[in-house]
Amino acid sequence: MTFLQNSDSTIYEILHSEYVRERDTLELIASENFTSPSVMEAAGGVMTNKYAEGYPGKRYYGGCDHVDEAEILARERAKTLFGAEYVNVQPHSGSQANMAALMTFLNTGDTVLGLDLSHGGHLTHGSSVNFSGQLYNFVSYHVLEETGRVDFKEVMELAKEHKPKLIICGGSAYPRFIEFDKFREIADKTGSFLMADIAHPAGLIASGVHPSPISFCDVITTTTHKTLRGPRGGMIMMGKDGENPWNKIAPKSGRVKNISELIDSMVMPGIQGGPLMHIISAKAVAFAEALRPSFKVYTKQIVANAKTLASTLTSKGYKIISGGTDTHVILIDLTNKNITGKSAENCLEKAGITVNKNMVPFDKKSPFITSGIRVGTPAVTTRGMKEAQMEIIAEMIDSIIIDFENDKKINNIKNQVKELCNDYPLYKDLFTT
Ligand SMILES: Cc1ncc(COP(=O)(O)O)c(C=O)c1O
The missing domain is CATH 3.90.1150.10 (Aspartate Aminotransferase, domain 1)
Incomplete structure (x- = not known):
């Protein structure tokens, strides 16, 4: 930190105070974690300088050889970690991963089921102050008062009544396992897409401590900075590419051949410009750490x-x-x-x-x-x-x-x-x- 200390002592002092706060307090916010020094080094590294709009091998800028290597590595490591066939590591955050995923599978005004925010859901699962509640017709399901667990009877009834194009499972304050298999059964009955937002338990899922959504869900979104212990960011995955009854989203498909191409195009150019390559390289580092046996001991x-x-x-x-x-x-x-x-x-x-x-x-x-x-x-x-x-x-x-x-x-x-x-x-x- 000597460069910063010498060139801008004001921000240096602010960073130092934050370090002291993190060091001397007990951090019990469920969505926070401390990355490894290696992840921080990559996140603060030279790739912050690089523009790389596009995807590996298909960029709008020159000089992308090394960022391509980092992004390919991040994708491949994430695929291994989650058993996914398709991964997009570019979303800047969990909210942007959700936005791109919803825009892939839905048209404005389509009906979606999501867990109520006050029952453990997330803003991007239909809150009226969020893009999700403003662009789509969200219907909320709840937990049972006696058990605090998802009320699957209600989910089934709401699904039959509203015929949602997509159901979201997962949330921000849900302490129990997300029962992907039960959501799948319901989604199959009503012909709905199933999206898992695993922002919270991603690290537990990666290490097998929480059941995996990979064979149950059409699309999976996550953050990389919570239990996964990577840099602040988002990611989108699919267990299998192109197996969805994708004629349902065909009107939006344009020139793309399969759903992964559609997701890629919704991330960029759909909702983002240049990827944060320093963060993508840090994601690659975190995924390698999560692949080690010690990560399972940790989770x-x-x-x-x-x-x-x-x-x-x-x-x-x-x-x-x-x-x-x-x-x-x-x-x-x-x-x-x-x-x-x-x-x-x-x-x-x-x-x-x-x-x-x-x-x-x-x-x-x-x-x-x-x-x-x-x-x-x-x-x-x-x-x-x-x-x-x-x-x-x-x-x-x-x-x-x-x-x-x-x-x-x-x-x-x-x-x-x-x-x-x-x-x-x-x-x-x-x-x-
Ligand atoms: C379930 C869930 N989805 C999405 C997000 C959004 O992530 P971000 O804050 O990176 O936009 C969060 C963040 O708390 C979350 O808990």
């Missing part, structure tokens, strides 16, 4: 940690939506603890524990207040923490929440958080101070 530990955190909190009287977790996500309803999600987020942050407020299914509070928080274990697991540390973290969370106006206690816990973080160092050599 198993993520889930073991989440289960321990959930069961310890349960033993302290917390209501965990769905009664536990199969993944890295824990959704906690704080109603019986007489604190809102917003206040819980704030007082935990004062102690150096970062979580996010989150609506719980059937929440009576607004998205700005919420009755719950979402907690996740990918980042603390990357630091090396295990079940014993999860028990300590659950103790700390509880001590703060039951006494959230006690600033003295919160300050004490902040010191304990710092000590715990010191025992699990982060990016030791990134900054010298």
Whole structure:
């Protein structure tokens, strides 16, 4: 960092402060993680300089030999990782992956089923403030109040009633396995396309700790920066190319021969220009890391940690939506603890524990207040923490929440958080101070 320190000390100090924050706090936001230094090196590397509109072998710019190599490698590694026949690594984010996938399979105004945002879905699954809700006719399905799991009876009824052209499964705050096989059965009954958004469990799926969507879904989208522990970005995959009843999307097909070409053209030129080649090279690095046996050890530990955190909190009287977790996500309803999600987020942050407020299914509070928080274990697991540390973290969370106006206690816990973080160092050599 010496160049930056000398040339722009202002932004250097800001980056340094963010590093200290990441180092000295417990990161429990379920969608965040810490990449390896190698991923960061690639993401901050020379490929940030290169324009490469197009795809390997078919670019609109010269000088693309090496970016072609990086993109081909990223694709091939992702194919191996997920067992996919087709991969597009260019989407700048998960939202753009979703936009390109939806634009491939749908025409404006088409009907789509997606999980309600307040029941664990994502903005791009039909929220009225998002392109998805504005361009398409989204109908929401829900989880059951008693179980916190997808209400497949409702999904079936809605599918029969609305005959959706596409069904999306997956979400941002769904702690249980996504049951791709059950969604497939329903999609087959109504002749709908099935799209899986695996942004959250992608790393668990890549390592076989969560069931795979690859043989059930027509198209799969993901982010690369959550459990997959890569750089911030998106990706689109298909298990098989061209096996879909693609006459349904033929009016949009133009000159393309198969669906993969259509997806490629929806990403670029459809919704993006030049790919972020530095990020694509960093994706390649992350995929290689995820292919190593040690990654499976890591993802198993993520889930073991989440289960321990959930069961310890349960033993302290917390209501965990769905009664536990199969993944890295824990959704906690704080109603019986007489604190809102917003206040819980704030007082935990004062102690150096970062979580996010989150609506719980059937929440009576607004998205700005919420009755719950979402907690996740990918980042603390990357630091090396295990079940014993999860028990300590659950103790700390509880001590703060039951006494959230006690600033003295919160300050004490902040010191304990710092000590715990010191025992699990982060990016030791990134900054010298
Ligand atoms: C299920 C799901 N899909 C898509 C996205 C969007 O990803 P991004 O923030 O990269 O646009 C997210 C991000 O939180 C997500 O959880």
